[in-house]
Every structure is written in structure tokens, then in C-alpha cells.
Amino acid sequence: AQSVAQPEDQVNVAEGNPLTVKCTYSVSGNPYLFWYVQYPNRGLQFLLKYITGDNLVKGSYGFEAEFNKSQTSFHLKKPSALVSDSALYFCAVRDRTSGGSYIPTFGRGTSLIVHP
Amino acid sequence: EAQVTQNPRYLITVTGKKLTVTCSQNMNHEYMSWYRQDPGLGLRQIYYSMNVEVTDKGDVPEGYKVSRKEKRNFPLILESPSPNQTSLYFCASSGNNYGYTFGSGTRLTVV
Numbered sequence: 598a599q600s601v602a603q604p605e606d607q608v609n610v611a612e613g614n615p616l617t618v619k620c621t622y623s624v625s626g627n628p629y630l631f632w633y634v635q636y637p638n639r640g641l642q643f644l645l646k647y648i649t650g651d652n653l654v655k656g657s658y659g660f661e662a663e664f665n666k667s668q669t670s671f672h673l674k675k676p677s678a679l680v681s682d683s684a685l686y687f688c689a690v691r692d693r694t695s696g697g698s699y700i701p702t703f704g705r706g707t708s709l710i711v712h713p
Numbered sequence: 714e715a716q717v718t719q720n721p722r723y724l725i726t727v728t729g730k731k732l733t734v735t736c737s738q739n740m741n742h743e744y745m746s747w748y749r750q751d752p753g754l755g756l757r758q759i760y761y762s763m764n765v766e767v768t769d770k771g772d773v774p775e776g777y778k779v780s781r782k783e784k785r786n787f788p789l790i791l792e793s794p795s796p797n798q799t800s801l802y803f804c805a806s807s808g809n810n811y812g813y814t815f816g817s818g819t820r821l822t823v824v
Contacts, residue, residue: 606753631812640717640803640815641756687756689813700746701813705755 599624599692603704610678611712618673618707620688630671631689631701632662641687647671658682678711685709715740719804719816726794726823734789734819736804742814744807745787746771747779749800750818756803762787794823 600623610616622628629648633641645656652664662673673686688704717738726732738745746761748771758771762781776798778790787806791798804816 633813633815638818640817641805641813643812643814646812700744700758700761703748703756705753 599628599690599702601688601690601702601704603686603688603707605707606705607708607710609710609712612680613677616675616678616682616709616711618686618688618709620671620673620704621669622671622688622690623669624690624692627693628671629691629693630662630664631691632656632660632671632673633687633689633703634658635685635687635706637684644673644686678709680711680713683709683711715814717804717806717814717816719802719819722817722819724819724821726821728795728823729793732791732794732821734791734802734804734821736787736789736816737785738787738804738806738814739785740806740808740814741784742806742808743784745781746805746807746813747777747787747789748803748805749773750803751800759789759802794821796823799823 602621631646632644634644635641645654647654647664655661660675685706687706689701691701720735743764747759748756757773759777760779762768768779799822802819805813807813
């Protein structure tokens with residue numbers, strides 16, 4: 598079985614400050630990990646993914662995430678937040694050993710609010 | 714442009730009146746899925762399909778039907794909608810690049 602936890606329903610940060618949105622996961626094998634962003638009245642947009650290789654993954658809009666196998670975490674980060682980053686963020690995991698299954702599990706989402 | 718297209722974007726209907734939400738992808742993806750999004754509950758999977766004529770239940774399949782007669786289309790059918798199916802619905806697809814492409818969503822209200 599696979600699962601994802603986003604422990605914070607909401608994260609507040611001031612514009613220009615660094616931001617972190619937390620995600621931890623559980624899979625029986627090795628994970629594929631994803632971050633998606635949802636702006637109001639829009640669908641989910643892909644931000645970045647970890648498949649293999651470097652633990653630090655860089656994605657769209659200046660976001661990055663660090664895969665930490667020992668802590669089973671994949672936290673989303675950005676060095677300097679913008680008001681326009683305010684949105685709902687979803688972490689997702691897929692078990693690499695699922696025999697070709699594409700089925701991901703999504704977290705409940707974290708609302709990021711960046712204050713001017 | 715590679716995309717997943719859902720229609721309609723907004724729908725208000727009455728209890729018991731059958732409806733279909735269409736989903737189409739132009740990326741030749743094998744995997745397609747339907748999710749509903751409700752406040753505080755995140756994304757919950759309704760049904761998914763691994764390929765043509767292959768569908769399976771997700772976490773919340775009750776009250777929904779799907780079909781996959783062609784690779785590009787994966788309609789969601791509500792035979793007898795009820796108010797508890799008022800929600801925001803998303804269709805998604807995935808190929809062999811590990812990522813998922815989502816449609817823009819369908820906001821359904823059942824009165």
C-alpha cells in the first residue's frame with residue numbers, strides 16, 4: 598500500500614521569505630514522487646517529479662524539492678516566495694515496484710498563502 | 714497542444730437526472746482516471762482505466778459509472794445524481810513519462 602501525508606493544511610509566509618511545504622510518504626518499494634499546484638478555479642498543474650538520480654529536483658516557477666529516503670520525505674521549497682505562489686499544493690506518490698501500475702496516491706493538499 | 718479536455722466546466726442539475734461528463738486526451742495515454750475534490754478531503758479517486766475496456770474502482774465509486782471504449786475518451790456517468798455528488802471533478806491521464814496531466818475540472822451542483 599502507498600500513502601502520502603501533508604501535515605499542514607495551511608502555510609503562511611511573507612513575500613520574499615523562503616517557503617517549505619511538507620510531504621511524507623509511505624510505499625512498499627521505491628517511490629516516484631510528484632508535486633502539483635492548483636490555482637483557484639483551475640486544474641492541477643505539474644510542478645516537478647522525482648524519478649531517480651539527484652535528490653534535489655528543480656521544477657517550474659523556481660520551486661525545488663528534496664527527496665530524503667531515510668526520512669521518507671519530499672518537501673517542496675522555494676528560496677523567495679511571491680504573492681502569486683499562493684495556491685493549493687498537492688504531493689503525490691506512486692510505488693515504482695507496482696508492476697507498471699500508474700495509480701498515484703495524492704495528499705490532501707496544503708494551502709500556501711503568501712502575504713505582501 | 715497536449716491536453717486533457719473535460720466538458721462541461723460547470724453543470725447544475727436536479728436529483729435523479731442522468732448526466733455524463735466527458736473527458737478526452739490527445740496524448741495516446743493508456744491510463745485515465747476520475748477524481749473528485751471536496752474541501753478538507755483532497756483528491757479522491759472515483760474510477761480509473763489502465764487501457765481500452767479495462768476499468769476499475771477507486772476509493773469512492775458508488776453512484777458513478779465509467780466506460781473506456783476508445784483510448785482517448787473516458788466519460789464519467791452519473792445515472793441518478795444526488796446532492797452528495799455535488800463536487801469538483803477532475804479527469805487525468807498518464808503515459809510512460811510518470812507524470813499526470815489533469816483537465817480543467819467540472820464543477821457539478823446537484824439540487
